[in-house]
Amino acid sequence: MNRPIATHSGSARGQDAAAPVPVRIDQIDTLDGFDRLRPFWDQLHAGDPDSGVFLSHAWLRALFAENPGDWVVFALRHPGDPARLVAGLPLRRQLRWSRSQQRFLTTYAAAGRLCFTEYTGFVCDPARESWALAALGRHVAAQPWARFALRYEPTNRRLRTFSAAFSAPEFAVSWPDHRINRGETDQLVCPQIPLPGDFDSYLEGRSRNTRKKIRKTMRRYFGAGEVVAKTQEDVAFEPLREGLLDHWAARWEAENSPARLELVRGKYRRMIDRAQALGLLYMPSLWQGDRMIGALGFVVDPEAGAYHCMVTGRDTGVGDIDVGLLMHAHAISDVIRRGGRLYDFGHGTEPYKFHYASTTLQLGNLEVLRRNDDILDPAQMPQALIRCQKMLARGRTRDLNAALTQLAKAGGRAANP
Numbered sequence: 021m022n023r024p025i026a027t028h029s030g031s032a033r034g035q036d037a038a039a040p041v042p043v044r045i046d047q048i049d050t051l052d053g054f055d056r057l058r059p060f061w062d063q064l065h066a067g068d069p070d071s072g073v074f075l076s077h078a079w080l081r082a083l084f085a086e087n088p089g090d091w092v093v094f095a096l097r098h099p100g101d102p103a104r105l106v107a108g109l110p111l112r113r114q115l116r117w118s119r120s121q122q123r124f125l126t127t128y129a130a131a132g133r134l135c136f137t138e139y140t141g142f143v144c145d146p147a148r149e150s151w152a153l154a155a156l157g158r159h160v161a162a163q164p165w166a167r168f169a170l171r172y173e174p175t176n177r178r179l180r181t182f183s184a185a186f187s188a189p190e191f192a193v194s195w196p197d198h199r200i201n202r203g204e205t206d207q208l209v210c211p212q213i214p215l216p217g218d219f220d221s222y223l224e225g226r227s228r229n230t231r232k233k234i235r236k237t238m239r240r241y242f243g244a245g246e247v248v249a250k251t252q253e254d255v256a257f258e259p260l261r262e263g264l265l266d267h268w269a270a271r272w273e274a275e276n277s278p279a280r281l282e283l284v285r286g287k288y289r290r291m292i293d294r295a296q297a298l299g300l301l302y303m304p305s306l307w308q309g310d311r312m313i314g315a316l317g318f319v320v321d322p323e324a325g326a327y328h329c330m331v332t333g334r335d336t337g338v339g340d341i342d343v344g345l346l347m348h349a350h351a352i353s354d355v356i357r358r359g360g361r362l363y364d365f366g367h368g369t370e371p372y373k374f375h376y377a378s379t380t381l382q383l384g385n386l387e388v389l390r391r392n393d394d395i396l397d398p399a400q401m402p403q404a405l406i407r408c409q410k411m412l413a414r415g416r417t418r419d420l421n422a423a424l425t426q427l428a429k430a431g432g433r434a435a436n437p
Contacts, residue, residue, distance in 0.1 A: 042099065043097070043099055043152075044096070044097040044099075045095065045096050045097070045155065045159045046095045046097065047092060047093075047094060048092065048093040048095060049091065049093070049399075051081070051084060051085060051088075054080070054081060054084060054093060055081070057077075057093070057095060057105075058077045058081075060095075061095075061105060061108060061143065062076075063104075063105070064104075064105045064106075064107075064144075064145060065077065065143050067145065067146070068144055068145065068146060070142075070146070070178070071141075071142070071144075072139055072174070072326070073300065073319060073321035073322075073323070073326070074132055074137045074138055074139050074140070075110070075142075075143050078298050079137075079294070079300075080093075080110050080131060082294045082297070082298065083131060083132070083134050083135060083137070083294075084131075086134070086290060086294075087112075087134045087135075089403070090112055090113060090114055090134060091110065091111065091112055091131055091134065092110075092111050092113045093108060093111070093131075094111070094156060094159060094160065095107075095108045096108070096152055096155060096156055105143075105145075106144070106145050106152045107143065107149075107152040107153065107156055108144075109142055109160070110130075110131035111128045111131050112128065112130065112133050112134050113126070113127075113128055113397070113400075114127050114128075114129070115397075115400045115403045115404060115407070117407060117419070117423070122418075122419065122422035123394065123396075124396050124400075124404050124423060124427075125165075125166040126165040126166055126395065126396055126397040126400055127165060127167045128163070128165050128167070128168045129168075129170065130169070130170050130171060130172065130173070133171070135290055135291055136287050136288065136330060136331075137172070137291075138172065138210075138319070138328045138330065138364070138366055138367070139172055139383070140170060140171065140173055141173035141174060141178060141384075142156070142173075142178050142182070144178065149178065149181070150181055153181040153182045154181060154182070154184065154185065156182060157181070157182040157183065157184060157186065158185045160182075161186055161190075164398070165390065165395065165397065166390055166395060167387070167388070167389055168186075168386075168387070169385075170384070170385075171198065171208075171383070171384075171385045171386075172208075172367070172384075172385070173383060173385075174381060174384075176382065176383075178384075180384075183386050183388070186388045190390065190392070191389065191391065192388070192389040193386070193388050194386075194387045194388075194389075195384070195385060195386060196387055197385075198385055200368070205369055205370055206368070206369045207367045207368050208367070208382060208383045208384075208385055209367075209368070209369050209380050209382055209383070210364060210365065210366055210367055210368075210380060210381040210383065211365040211373040211374060211376075211377030211379075212362060212364050212365065212378075212379050212380065212381055213352065213362070213363040213364075213376060213377050213378055214361070214378065214379060215352075215356050215360055215361055215362060215363055216356070217356070219352070219353040219356050219357075223235065226376075230375055230376075233345070234345065234349045237342055237345055237349070238349055238350070241341060241346060242346075246308065247306050247341065247346060248306070248307045248308075249304060249305070249307075249354070250304070250306075251303070251304050251305075251354075252301060252303040252304075252305075255305060255312075257296065260303060260305060260315065261293075261317075263305075263312045263315065263333070264292075264303070264305070264315035264316075264317060265288060265331075265333065266333070267312075267315070267333030267334055267336070268285070268288065268331055268333035269281055269285055270333075270336055271333070271336060272284075288331050291330060291331075292317050292330075292331070295318075295319045295320075295330075300319050300320045300322070301317070301319070302317075302318040302319075302320050302355075303315060303316065303317050303318065304316055304347070304350060304351050304354060306343060306346055308338075311335070313334065313335040313338050314332075314333065314334035314335060314343040314344070314346070314347045315332075315333055315334075316329055316331070316332050316333075316347055316348075316351055317329070317330050317331040317332075318330060318351075324361065324362065325360050325361030325362060326361065326362040326364055327351075327355050327360050327363055327364060329351075329365050329366050330366060332347070334347065344372060345375075348376055349376075352376065363376075363377075365377055367383075396426065396427075398430070401427065401430070401431075404423065404427055407423070408420055408423050408424060411423060
């Protein structure tokens with residue numbers, strides 16, 4: 021479905037006229053529609069320093085192709101030139117069955133949540149940000165959903181402007197923490213390194229003890245040839261990917277069920293494959309002879325010169341080598357050599373990251389609940405009927421009766437708006 025949505029009025033600011041103007045927001049939820057949008061999306065993305073690789077058309081298009089029917093894009097056209105875009109908001113749209121509430125719920129989240137994505141949010145013309153994001157907020161507020169969540173937005177500024185549309189009493193707005201590891205790790209903080217022109221300059225910015233440890237460890241193992249660093253160009257891709265994921269899984273298997281471990285592993289595999297297919301993968305590895313003892317998986321943002329570390333894996337059976345230190349020290353050095361400008365450790369305040377990182381990025385996390393959440397998006401009626409068939413096949417008659425009652429009411433509301 022690719023259709024223009026009812027226009028909204030908003031006061032233009034920045035480079036636009038001061039008078040209120042109508043704006044047009046298109047809803048796009050087919051690959052053909054998103055493909056037609058590409059030249060306009062690319063132009064907007066190129067002029068937006070806050071969007072980044074995870075909001076590029078190529079990255080999103082791959083995500084959407086992997087998840088048919090579970091996404092939508094709201095695209096705001098320029099009031100004076102409908103061929104141009106002013107802002108875009110890609111979202112995951114899902115249908116959930118709530119057993120506790122005995123009804124279907126339509127939920128929205130950042131499109132990046134379809135699979136692992138470091139940053140989410142908006143593509144927007146910086147000169148028209150305030151009124152464009154306000155218009156997108158009003159549009160989203162008018163859609164039929166029970167819960168809206170946008171996590172990992174990197175500016176916070178844009179998210180606050182957008183969130184002003186969700187006013188009480190209809191909505192309950194919150195900005196929740198997001199922590200893991202029994203509350204020890206803050207997932208809304210990303211430690212980072214703005215990279216200098218050479219590795220020695222980077223080391224000079226570390227503490228004396230850290231600087232000494234890195235140099236000594238690298239000299240001992242790399243200098244003697246006991247450990248060899250390789251890139252994905254040096255190793256067959258699939259064995260390297262699976263070796264990294266094997267090491268990752270070994271680290272986390274005690275804390276996850278087999279089903280959960282395989283689910284997350286599958287998401288990491290798709291993320292790595294997507295980056296490889298788009299030419300955005302950087303995957304250095306460390307070897308002792310024929311044994312791969314550690315690897316890192318990065319998504320590269322070529323325009324920003326940013327290297328985003330997405331997954332790490334090291335051989336836990338290697339006890340006499342600080343594999344983690346060697347992996348990151350080598351990767352930082354190599355990324356500098358490649359002309360990288362930012363080394364991003366990704367979500368989480370794990371202490372080891374701060375041995376290397378010098379700055380942090382605080383991410384936004386918006387959650388909105390509609391107080392009257394007995395609302396179902398009519399576009400999801402076909403999905404709801406398929407779910408009803410599954411309830412029938414499994415003998416879930418109580419759920420089925422409640423679901424059909426809700427769908428009948430929703431159909432009545434659609435027929436008599």
